[in-house]
Each structure stands twice: as C-alpha cells, then as structure tokens.
Amino acid sequence: MRRSIIGRSWPNAIAVVLFVFFIFPVYWMVSTAFKQNTDIVSKTPVFVPLNGTLEHFDRAVHADGFWTMVGNSFVVTVGAVLASLVIATLASFAVARMKFRGRKTFVLVIMAAQMAPWEVMTISVYLIARDNDMLNSLLPLTIFYMMMVLPFTIWTLRGFIAAVPKELEESAMVDGCTRVQAFVKVVFPLLAPGLMSTSLFGFITAWNEYPLVLILNKQGGQTLPLWLTGFRSAFGDDWGATMAASSLFAVPVLILFVFLQRKAVGGMTAGAVKG
C-alpha cells in the first residue's frame, strides 16, 4: 500500500520542485520590488515581504526618461506589429490559397528569414541607418522590428488561413461577393485568434529587442530594454529599484501572454513545428 502511494506521488513531488524552480525568479523579482531596503540587504533573505513599500516603483517611474522610453517602446512595438500584420495577411493569403510560380521558393525564403541572424547584422544595419541620417530615430527601429517579426507572422497566418474552409469563401462568392469581399467578410473575422497569437509573438520580439537599439539609438529614441540595462548600472546596488524597473518592463508581456497563450501555443506549434 505504502509503496503504491509513493509510486503515485513522485510525479507530484517532482512537479512541486519544478514549479518552484520555474516560478522563483519571477517571484523574487516582484517580491524584491516591494521590499523595504533593510529586507533586501539583510543577511537572511526575507521570503515574504510583509511590510511592503512602493518606494522602489516610485524611484523607477521617476528615473530619467522612463516615460519617454515607455512611449518609444510602445510606438515601436505597436507600429512594427501592425505593419507586419498587414503585409503578412496579404502574403499569407496568397501562399495559403493560390497556386503560382515561385510559391515554393517564397515559402523557403520565409522559412530561412525566420532564422535571420539579426544579432550579427547590427553593424551593417547601423551603417545603413547612419548613411540615411536615421540614427537615434524610432523609424529604423520600427521597420527593422517589423522585418524581424514578418516571416513568423506570414508563417503562422498561413496556417490559420489554410484552416478556414475554402467552401465558406466559395459560397460567399456564389452569393455575389467578390473575392476581396469574401475575404473581408468571411475569412478575416475567423482569423481573429490567428491575428492575436501572431501579434503576441511579434509584440514580445519587438518589446524585447536589445542589440539593434543598443547600437542604433545611443543618443536618443531609446526603448525600455536599453533603459533597463542602463538603469541597472546607473543605480548600482539598488536592487529594489532595479527589480521594480524589471517588473514594470515585464508586466505588459506577462499579462498579454497569460491571456493569449492558449491560442498562441497552437499557433506557435503550427508555425514552428509543422513543416
């Protein structure tokens, strides 16, 4: 009897250990952000901040440039995601529903572009932006982030469009719609989950981007990732403020992700794993 209880409960025991492993860094970030300074630098860590404070958040949101960076990050991210959604919807409709010469090549290029090594192309992007007098501006960031998320967006939307039964469109066309009308009235509304999940991943990518903004926008037009790393060195050992800043940076993504992940996981699997 005892043996079978142990036999049945070991997966649960491991699950608890893993739960702690995965959640602890997130918990530690948020809890540190609320702790009194004496609790942060105490020799024995305080695991539950009973006498919490908001002073670290206060310091973070009043730090130099915080709100400008919030604005910049939102402009760049939302701009990149919207632009890529428009371009990708057109392209993925062609790929999912039409037969044409060069279709396979296009699909292959998109697959390869999904893995483009932006991390090592920062130098040439810098030179391009400089030669066009666009350093420290939000425009190059927006269009390059758009390009970073575009292949994935096309790839995922293609799957979602292919999943909409063709007959729906056909019957709309029988009823007198043109092909464009059929798309707008029938397919587009059914794409809502696809659009949501793709924009979630686009949002995360652009919100997170660090190497490009690091080199392009040294003197202005900076975004939150840059602010956060700069904040850490500027505030040195002020871990309370640093963790408050990290929490503020992470919160929009965490919220979006928790709400949309169900749909997103399906999209991700369809896009990344199924060839």
Added chain:
Amino acid sequence: MAATEQIAPPTAGGTPTNGRPTAGPRLLTRIAPYLLLLPAILATLFLLGYPLLKTVLVSFQNLNSRQLVQHLTEWNGFENYTEQLSNGEFWHTTGRSVAFTVVNVVLIMVGGTLVGLLLNRLGKWMRLFLSASLILAWAMPIVASTTVYTWLFDQKYGVVNWLLDKLGFHGMLDYNWFSDQYSTFFVIILLIVWGSIPFVAFNMYAGLTTIPTELYEAARMDGAGSLKIFSSVIFPSLKPFFLATTFLEVIWVFKAFTQVFAMNMGGPQRLTETLPVYAFIEGVSNNHYGTGSAIAVLTILMLGALMAYYFRIILKQEDEL
C-alpha cells in the same frame, strides 16, 4: 501543407464553368498572388537582403573609426578574413560557441522532454499548477530575466549564495559568480535553459496528446518498460517534433546575444564571448567594423550550413510522404 488550389470563379448557377472567362479577370487572377506578395517581397529585399549584402561588403573593407567618421571606403580584399581565420581568439570563440550551444541544447531538449512527459502524467490540477509557472518563465522578457538572474546570483545579497551557505557550502557565502569564466557561463546557461524549457515542454505535451493510447497499451502488454515505450512508441511518433525543435533551439542558442551580453558584457576578460558577442565587441565597441562584419559573415555561413542541413532533411521527409 495547405490547400493550394485556386478557387474557380463561380458562375451564376453556382456550378464551376469550363467556359472561357474574359481576358481581364484571367490576367488579374494570374498576377494577383504576386501583387499580394509584393509588399512582403520588397520588405524582405530591402530590410533583410540589403543588410545581409552590406554585411558582406563591409567585411571586405578596412573600416575603423577614422574611415567611419570620414566616410571613406577602403577595400582590403580578404584581409579581415585571413586575419580572423589565423587568429587564435577567433577559433577559441568558435569552439566556445559550439560547446555553449551543445550544452544548452542538450539540457533544453532533455529537460523539456522530461517536463513534457511529466505534464502528460500529472493530474489536471497539478498540471495546471506546473503549467502556470512554465508560462511565467516563458513569457519573461529576456532583458528582465537577465537582470533578475544577476540579482539572484549577486555576490553580497544574492539568494543563491545564501542558500548554498545554508546547505553547508560556507565558502560560497561571498562568492562572486561573475569573476570566473565557468561560473558566469553557469549562470547564463541556467538562465537560457530556464527560459527555453517551457517551449519544448508545451510542444512535447501537445505532441504526446496526439499519440493514441492504444499504442501505449499494446507496448505495455508486450512488457515494455518506460524507457522502451519512449524509444519505440513516443520517439518514432514525435520524430518530426524532436528534429524541428532541436534545430530551432540550436539556431536560437547559437545566436543568443542579449543573455550573454547583458549579463556580464562577455566578461570576465572577454572569456564568455560567443560569436555574436565577439562580432559586436570587435566591430562596435572596438570600432573595427570591417573585422566585426567578417566575423558576422563567418557566423552566418555556419548558421547557413546548419540550416541547409536541416532543410535537406525536411525536403527528404516530404519526398518520403
């Protein structure tokens, strides 16, 4: 693969026609896909193709801060390449990058698979509980989680050093994790593995739910143990998943920049630089843009070789189907 047939223009009666439609719509239908693709193609050419080309061009130039400021173009042939390829530092960094990728990917794949298997075994509530923590780890923005890890491993007040001290490793109480190459890498690898396992685990779990339970039962009836079931039922059914995920992780880890750079800027003494960080530091921080671009091109060639290998496998599989 998606359905790719064209929709025939319907006639009034709703039955497909075999008659000849007028030339106008015909032409339009023929060029419609290209019109729809045009924005995407233009974007890819100008925003991805051009930077790629520019990287290659700059890699053949002598471009340092003087040339950069004065807008000079000085071609120097293969000099940047011969300089790198005969440079011990480059090969060290390459070796380090490869080892870094292998360690990470093995840990991510093994860990992710095990967590996925566990998710499949857990009861509903326990699964929800564990999934919630995985989702949080997955959704953490990289810059934020990198910052959090430096706090967890802080020399004076980091909770990890306190825990190690409590567990009896008293030497670790004031240990500076970022003073040594291996311990810095340990923290970076832990961060990457922690952040990457959820993706693999969820996909693994999603894959497992598609395997018919009869297959397990049959295997168990034949007296197969867990290992045997994994190797003869699960692995063969999910082979495309393992292939695609491993490949994706290899590419992602090989390219990883933010975790390595934002953690300790490639330090101590440049000992944790992987290829992307090396290209960035040589090119941007040390103002050798030509050299940095040559390193970038070499990195792209390595990634390209990996991708070509993977695409070949995929295409072969498609042929078999």
